[in-house]
Amino acid sequence: xxxxxxxxxxxxxxxxxALARLSAKRGPVRAILVWLTRRTGGLAVLVxxxxxxxxxxxxxxxxPEAGAAATAAVELHRRGAPSAVLGGDGTAPVxxxxxxxxxxxxxxxxAGTVYLAVVRPADPRCGVLLAxxxxxxxxxxxxxxxxxxxxxxxxxEVHSREAVLHLLMVGSVPAAQRIAGALRPALPAVTRxxxxxxxxxxxxxxxxxxxxxxRGRAWIVPCPVxxxxxxxxxxxxxxxxxxxEAEPGAGPERxxxxxAREVPECRVGVSAEVALRDTPVGYEQAFHALxxxxxxxxxCAGFGGHTDVTVLAGPEGRVxxxxxLGPCLRYAPTRRADPGPRELLDTxxxxxxxxxxxxxxxxxxxxxxxARVRHLDGLLGLDVSRCLxxxxxxxxxxxxxxAPWTAGAVTAGTADRAATLDxxxxxxxxxxxxxxxxxxxxxxxxxxxxxxxxxxxxxxxRLPATxxxxxxxxxxxxxxxxxxxDALGRSLLRAPSAxxxxxxxxxxxxxx
Numbered sequence: 001x002x003x004x005x006x007x008x009x010x011x012x013x014x015x016x017x018a019l020a021r022l023s024a025k026r027g028p029v030r031a032i033l034v035w036l037t038r039r040t041g042g043l044a045v046l047v048x049x050x051x052x053x054x055x056x057x058x059x060x061x062x063x064p065e066a067g068a069a070a071t072a073a074v075e076l077h078r079r080g081a082p083s084a085v086l087g088g089d090g091t092a093p094v095x096x097x098x099x100x101x102x103x104x105x106x107x108x109x110x111a112g113t114v115y116l117a118v119v120r121p122a123d124p125r126c127g128v129l130l131a132x133x134x135x136x137x138x139x140x141x142x143x144x145x146x147x148x149x150x151x152x153x154x155x156x157e158v159h160s161r162e163a164v165l166h167l168l169m170v171g172s173v174p175a176a177q178r179i180a181g182a183l184r185p186a187l188p189a190v191t192r193x194x195x196x197x198x199x200x201x202x203x204x205x206x207x208x209x210x211x212x213x214x215r216g217r218a219w220i221v222p223c224p225v226x227x228x229x230x231x232x233x234x235x236x237x238x239x240x241x242x243x244x245e246a247e248p249g250a251g252p253e254r255x256x257x258x259x260a261r262e263v264p265e266c267r268v269g270v271s272a273e274v275a276l277r278d279t280p281v282g283y284e285q286a287f288h289a290l291x292x293x294x295x296x297x298x299x300c301a302g303f304g305g306h307t308d309v310t311v312l313a314g315p316e317g318r319v320x321x322x323x324x325l326g327p328c329l330r331y332a333p334t335r336r337a338d339p340g341p342r343e344l345l346d347t348x349x350x351x352x353x354x355x356x357x358x359x360x361x362x363x364x365x366x367x368x369x370x371a372r373v374r375h376l377d378g379l380l381g382l383d384v385s386r387c388l389x390x391x392x393x394x395x396x397x398x399x400x401x402x403a404p405w406t407a408g409a410v411t412a413g414t415a416d417r418a419a420t421l422d423x424x425x426x427x428x429x430x431x432x433x434x435x436x437x438x439x440x441x442x443x444x445x446x447x448x449x450x451x452x453x454x455x456x457x458x459x460x461x462r463l464p465a466t467x468x469x470x471x472x473x474x475x476x477x478x479x480x481x482x483x484x485x486d487a488l489g490r491s492l493l494r495a496p497s498a499x500x501x502x503x504x505x506x507x508x509x510x511x512x
Contacts, residue, residue, distance in 0.1 A: 008125075015039070015129060019136040028140040033057045036133055041122030046099075046141065047073040049113045055141075068092045069117035077113060085127075092120040097130045099138040114141060157183065161221045165231060166361075168279040170346050171402060177276075185217055188235035193271040193282035194256065195223075195290045196230040198263065203230055206263055213258055225357045231283065236273040260299040267293045268300040281308065284353075284496050291491035304440075304489040309396065309501060311433050312424060313403035320419035321400035324393065327379045339372060345398070347372045348384065352395045353496040388460040388503055393421055395500040425508035434505035444487035450511075452480040453492075453502060457512060461499045 022031045029046070034057045036044035043065045046055040051070035053062040072086040072094035083097040099114045116134050118126055160183055167176035168187075180187045198206045207220045207230055214234055223229035234255060256268040269290030271282035285303035293301040322329075328348070329341050339347065350358035351373055359366050373385045382390035424430060441449050452470065456477075459465035467477040481492050490498035506512035 011125075012128065012132065016132055019133055023136050023140050029055050029137065029144055030057065030059070032133060032137050032140065036118065036129070039123065040118050040126050040129065042095075042118040042120045042126070043069070044116070044118045045069050046137075047096075047115045047117050049073060049077040049115070054114060065092065065119045068119050069094050069096075069115075072096055073115045073117060076115065083127075083130075094119050095121055095126050095130055097134045099134055099141055114138075158222060161219070162224050164219070165221045165224075165279075168276065169283070170342075170349070171277065171280075173277050180219065185219060187219060187233065187276055188217075189276055190236040190273055191233045191276060191279070191282065192236055192273055193279065193286040194218075194230075194232040194234055194259075195269045195283070195286040196232065196259065197228055197267040197269075197290060197294070198230060198265055200227040202265065203228070206230065206266065209263060210259055213262065214255060224363075225354050225361045231286075233279070233282075256300040256302070257298060260293075264299075266299065269293050270300070270302045272303050280349075287494075287496055288490045288498065291485050291494065292489050295486065301489075309399050309433065309504070310403040311429050312396070312427070313400045314427075314429070316419060316427070317400045317424055320421065320424050321397040323419050324380060324382075324397040325401055327381075328376065331379060344372065344376060344379070348376055348394060349398055351376075351384070352391055352398070352500070355495050357495070386460065388457060388499065392500040392503040392507075396421075396504060422507075425504065430508045434508035437501055437505040438509070440489065441484060441487050446480075446483045446487050448480060449484050449487060452477070453484050454506060454512060456481060456492075457499065457503045457506060461497070 018035065019032060022028055022035055025031045033044045033046070033055060037057045043063060044057060045053055045062070045066050047066075047069050048054055051074045053066045053070060056062050056066060072084075073096060075086055076084050076096050076098075086094050086096065095118045096115045099116055116130060116137055118130060123129065160179060164176045164180050164183070164187075167173070167179070177187050196206070196210065203222050207222070210230070210232060211218055211220055214232070217235055219233040221231045223231050256270045260266055260268050267290060269286040269288070269292070271285035271289065274282035274285075289301045289303045292304075293299055325345070328344050331341050331344065333340055347358070347362060347369070350361045351369070354361055356366065356369075359369050362369070364372075370385075376394075377383055377385055377390075380390075380394060382394055384390045384394050425434075438450070441453065448470075452466070455469045456463075456466045459469055463474055463477055463481075467474045470477060472480075478493070485492045488498065490501075492498060492502075503512065
């Protein structure tokens, strides 16, 4: 029985009000389609001019009835009409109305037209309802499309920034500078690396605040390996203004303290000043400083300034590193798709720094990572997959191979000498470096600190084996190593870890 004019107007007003309420919900397009499906007794979908089903009442695979809507949308687009009732595939009537051009219109405004379609409706007033719904739905669809485009642009920028960071970490500084120059800000020639630990769900918000605090001069990248870390490259000497409550004449506040003060959820580790080409060293320094910052009252810490291992990058060190990495550097892949020497060295460096998390750093599958590491075991003649001794040797070789050196420093006499790790660690420079690495642990007088670290290194940095060797519980072992971290100012239990430096230092002093 048809409704009276007043009842029809009341029903229409109720429908418009319901549509307005649905438009304010989260995911309004799907909410409106669900309501229309229930209200009309048919299937309500959004279809593109090319027949692609763009949205349905339920996520996932489009229902079979959507095929009729797709066929009808293509036919209506061919006719150039804004609305119609068509037979679709000949089995079900389809009511259609155009929402207007979509986001991907290109040069032809009609090419991106989106249609609201209802297949086999039971409500005789479906045409009026669709006309009212199309206005609200068009706005909601455009807002959702704009949000999707924003996310795509944001994702593209994040991946571009990750690419710049990756290029810096593998030593391709000119390529990184070219990409960064287009994205802005330009990369600083001398920088401090900041590693900021924060809640993963707030990384974007905190990155914006840090960028504002650093006055737009920081190069900020969400860490591709750890979802709760931000990495920032800040020009050396960058400071902020004095604190609002500071006394008149107070000097500028350090950026790391400003970040920790304004964002209490953050912990900040800061490297020493490093050249842009030394970004990998700066990252490790900042990561070690973060281990100290977690327990510091200010929630921030700078790197303690330990002597770098590249003091061993003399002629003997260069010869030894070249001999160890030679099989990898000379490797010629048998298949075009196989990784070449550069990819293998990048994989080795990432594996030594991040372990299994190297899959996220390199954007490869874990099986691919495992296969590459096994291949490196065979090429280098070392057990870099499981043995700390092999890992430490490979880590040192990579550092010496990439360290700055003077051309011609490897003389003929040096090249004739046998290059071994033990010979390299027996030099006076190695002894000085080794003592500087272990001195903080010895001076801190941590209970059984050196013995615990030594047992941990002998157990290939595995906690269960270390606990068994010491005859104490696993939590007790972890607690001792945490105290050793505080004494050394270095990260031990989280990668990148100082375990390679400590293994080499104890080996150089003959205490391992």
